Amino acid sequence: MTNRRTFFRAAGATFLGAAAVSRAGAALLPEAVIQTGAATQIPPAPPNGRPFNPIVTLNGWSLPWRMKDGVKEFHLVAEPVVREIAPGMKANLWGYNGSSPGPTIEAVEGDRIRIFVTNKLPEVTSVHWHGVMLPSGMDGVTGLTQPPIAVGKTFMYEFVLQRPGTHMYHPHADEMVQMAMGMMGLFIIHPKDPKQYRVDRDFGFILNAYDIEPGSATPKVNTMLDFNLWTWNSRAFPGIDPFVARTGERVRIRVGNLTMTNHPIHMHGPHFEVTGTDGGWVPKSARWPEVTTDVAVGQMRAFEFDAIAGDWAIHCHKSHHTMNAMGHDVPTMIGVDHRDVAKKITGLVPDYMVMGDKGMHDMAEMEMPIPDNTLPMMTGTGPFGAIGMGGMFSVVKVRDDIARGDFKDPGPYQHSPGTLASEYTGEMPPTTRAAAPKADAKTLKVRKPSGHEGH
């Protein structure tokens, strides 16, 4: 991870505004900072304006602003970007300021903000500030509240932030295409009093999904439900950074869903409370304990927990959402002895692969040839071998000795003696079991439907 301050120095010379607007206009526009890497950038404390505690955008960054006559000015540039989904795969997406998702916008309740949006896409766009209370004319719905932002033009949105909470931004123009291409970002409104809702670590990410055929790089934009890449901030495991914290710290995770299906986000280890919804913060008396929270389409959820030492998996609980693109349309072969059949089929169809007759864990360990620019279906390695996960999966890594503000991956957890599952090698008592029903020819031929159609 690079410190954002270092990044600012490096990016200081970049000025993108001039290409999209007239020379006179460019002088008035705030700098459009760009960032093309996928490493988590830790935002610095706000250099001016009301103080707040910045969030850490997973594999993302926060957009710097300029203060002009008491107004916070941001500059978003909608443009094609290249995003590394995970090492080994890059996607041609659309995003903002060099990345998909775009940078997180962070400001404070009561702030007057002005957001310039420059359109460098090949078609019109607009930006809707999802969940933010604002004048109707600033709501960004093409045709309803504004004309589209034409190619090459810059629009200006200006409003006062009324309520703290977790929000998002995305286009309201050719939405199905533009969201399928990755145009979205987080919009965080911090409370006026930085001590209110204070936590030690505050993470945020957006659930998104793509349909990118193995071997290609551009999403299919007409896919309605059957996406094959399930991502957090346009990253798939093992490309998703861990959530790092120190034992005992209060940790918040904010999740927004801009996919076309719901995601039950499940965290192992500490129980959490849902503390924030689309409408703002939940009063303490109304919070309830959970280990899974379902995030519906278009929703935002914030949850908090007290960190307990360990390596805790965090993932979407729809198991096909923790897989990458390969592996769809595979028949279930558990219990079928297909050794002879497989040999014959391989002769006819060279790329035919037999999927596990004993389950599919072996897939996670074998290195099969896959097309270029494609992620293995199940991947990732931990201290005990193959993890066999992809997609919407990461790890909450809590240690006793993490410094404040340190988000570096601390490596695998060292389990204290007596707290680690291990193989039993003692004597086995004799077991008596009821006889299993005899399998006849019919039951062996049963094959589960596998077409992946319709969900």
Ligand SMILES: [Cu+2]
């Ligand atoms: Cu999911």
